[in-house]
Amino acid sequence: xxxxxxxxxxxxxxxxxxxxxxxxxxxxxxxxxxxxxxxxxxxxxxxxxxxxxxxxxxxxxxxxxxxxxxxxxxxxxxxxxxxxxxxxxxxxxxxxxxxxxxxxxxxxxxxxxxxxxxxxxxxxxx
Amino acid sequence: xxxxxxxxxxxxxxxxxxxxxxxxxxxxxxxxxxxxxxxxxxxxxxxxxxxxxxxxxxxxxxxxxxxxxxxxxxxxxxxxxxxxxxxxxxxxxxxxxxxxxxxxxxxxxxxxxxxxxxxxxxxxxxxxxxxxxxxxxxxxxxxxxxxxxxxxxxxxxxxxxxxxxxxxxxxxxxxxxxxxxxxxxxxxxxx
Numbered sequence: 001x002x003x004x005x006x007x008x009x010x011x012x013x014x015x016x017x018x019x020x021x022x023x024x025x026x027x028x029x030x031x032x033x034x035x036x037x038x039x040x041x042x043x044x045x046x047x048x049x050x051x052x053x054x055x056x057x058x059x060x061x062x063x064x065x066x067x068x069x070x071x072x073x074x075x076x077x078x079x080x081x082x083x084x085x086x087x088x089x090x091x092x093x094x095x096x097x098x099x100x101x102x103x104x105x106x107x108x109x110x111x112x113x114x115x116x117x118x119x120x121x122x123x124x125x126x
Numbered sequence: 127x128x129x130x131x132x133x134x135x136x137x138x139x140x141x142x143x144x145x146x147x148x149x150x151x152x153x154x155x156x157x158x159x160x161x162x163x164x165x166x167x168x169x170x171x172x173x174x175x176x177x178x179x180x181x182x183x184x185x186x187x188x189x190x191x192x193x194x195x196x197x198x199x200x201x202x203x204x205x206x207x208x209x210x211x212x213x214x215x216x217x218x219x220x221x222x223x224x225x226x227x228x229x230x231x232x233x234x235x236x237x238x239x240x241x242x243x244x245x246x247x248x249x250x251x252x253x254x255x256x257x258x259x260x261x262x263x264x265x266x267x268x269x270x271x272x273x274x275x276x277x278x279x280x281x282x283x284x285x286x287x288x289x290x291x292x293x294x295x296x297x298x299x300x301x302x303x304x305x306x307x308x309x310x311x312x313x314x315x316x317x
Contacts, residue, residue: 011281016168034267038260066202103288117256
């Protein structure tokens with residue numbers, strides 16, 4: 001572990017709680033994974049409109065369940081979310097990662113993903 | 127006074143889970159907002175953190191339950207293609223003033239047989255069904271951060287603000303889904 005935050009020294013209210021210092025890597029992994037999940041959902045939403053082949057692929061995820069391509073979009077986005085979180089956790093679990101930088105990257109991915117799932121945007125590619 | 131199976135699931139998806147989500151969000155946001163140096167004692171931090179853990183994790187679990195029931199149980203009833211007869215895609219909706227056995231809510235909205243309703247699907251439902259999935263992603267990550275850092279969030283105002291942004295983002299996504307769900311269910315209820 002490489003973390004040295006000294007939170008209890010900065011804020012006396014925390015001293016009595018005897019908190020153990022932790023690295024920022026796992027926190028950064030959670031933040032970035034949220035951005036990745038939203039981005040993948042937005043990307044698949046737009047790709048679904050752009051390509052008949054991708055539409056068919058996404059549509060096949062629920063068989064005849066009636067959910068349509070939304071099944072593939074949401075399953076793959078959920079896999080991307082938890083999958084990326086797991087990978088980043090393994091890579092960063094004992095490291096201090098720059099949380100601010102990670103947050104802005106995650107926010108950027110989230111904003112782009114949200115734009116890509118806004119109907120006037122993705123329907124423009126239909 | 128009774129509800130059909132479909133109406134019951136619609137109520138669970140939109141009203142029950144939505145209400146719990148809103149309550150959990152309010153509790154989580156208030157707890158995080160006041161988690162600042164000088165506002166809480168050591169004993170107060172212990173008491174507040176327990177409530178914060180419950181609030182954020184309930185919000186995350188309910189967000190998942192809402193999108194899963196919405197996508198995999200309610201949505202197929204909404205989007206079933208029932209109205210097509212030969213070349214006429216909306217033949218089953220002729221004369222309908224609300225969805226019927228031969229005209230699903232989606233058919234009904236797109237057919238414009240009872241007013242100008244197409245945009246409720248092409249904009250409202252298309253936005254809602256996608257953006258609502260951002261809520262569990264953000265709420266779960268926020269709940270994890272609250273659990274992982276715990277009381278250390280007091281000493282990290284920037285990180286605490288980032289978690290609040292994620293919680294508010296989750297709420298905004300759920301609010302868009304909830305609002306359009308309520309309006310669409312009013313115009314074209316699932317029967």
